[in-house]
Amino acid sequence: MASPNYRKLEGLKIEIQVRTILMHAWAEIEHKLAYKNENQISKEVKRQLAIISAQLEGTDKQFQLLKDSIENYKDEIKLQVEISDKVSNKMELNFDSVTALLDYYFPDFPNNQKSATSVLDRLVSSNYTLERVEELLKKSDLSF
Numbered sequence: 001m002a003s004p005n006y007r008k009l010e011g012l013k014i015e016i017q018v019r020t021i022l023m024h025a026w027a028e029i030e031h032k033l034a035y036k037n038e039n040q041i042s043k044e045v046k047r048q049l050a051i052i053s054a055q056l057e058g059t060d061k062q063f064q065l066l067k068d069s070i071e072n073y074k075d076e077i078k079l080q081v082e083i084s085d086k087v088s089n090k091m092e093l094n095f096d097s098v099t100a101l102l103d104y105y106f107p108d109f110p111n112n113q114k115s116a117t118s119v120l121d122r123l124v125s126s127n128y129t130l131e132r133v134e135e136l137l138k139k140s141d142l143s144f
Contacts, residue, residue, distance in 0.1 A: 022060045026053065074100035086134060093130040095120055101130075105137045 019027065034041050034049055077100040080087055091097055099116040102109065109115070123133055 020060055020063070022056060022063065026056050070096055073097075074103070077101065078104045081134065085138075087130050089129075089131055091130050093120070093123060093128060093133065097130050098123070098133065101134055101137055105140070 030049060030053070034045065074096050077087060077091060077097055080091075081101070081104055087097070087101070095116055098120045102116055102119070
């Protein structure tokens with residue numbers, strides 16, 4: 001280690017835990033309920049904690065699948081525009097579709113997700129379709 005400030009840390013081992021928000025919440029709850037001497041926790045409480053833990057693990061996986069599905073949907077919209085130069089009339093106007101189009105047409109524009117919420121609200125209140133939004137974005141010559 002080059003810096004004298006860190007010489008005392010040489011050889012020190014650490015553990016880094018990477019957890020989802022759900023895993024972190026569960027760890028906090030479990031810690032409060034069961035962080036005692038092994039003999040102080042009844043078998044029934046251990047069993048219930050194990051059941052909840054397994055359910056939360058499944059829920060965590062479902063959240064990841066949902067996140068992946070949303071990303072795939074957005075990628076599909078971008079690919080469709082790239083290949084056929086238009087979005088499918090089967091695609092609905094929603095936060096993810098607007099974000100995908102903003103990202104496609106304005107990749108250098110910061111905070112497309114932040115902008116998408118207010119843009120979407122205005123578009124929905126004006127009864128726009130995703131196809132109409134895409135037409136307008138194609139015609140725009142905005143550069144950011």
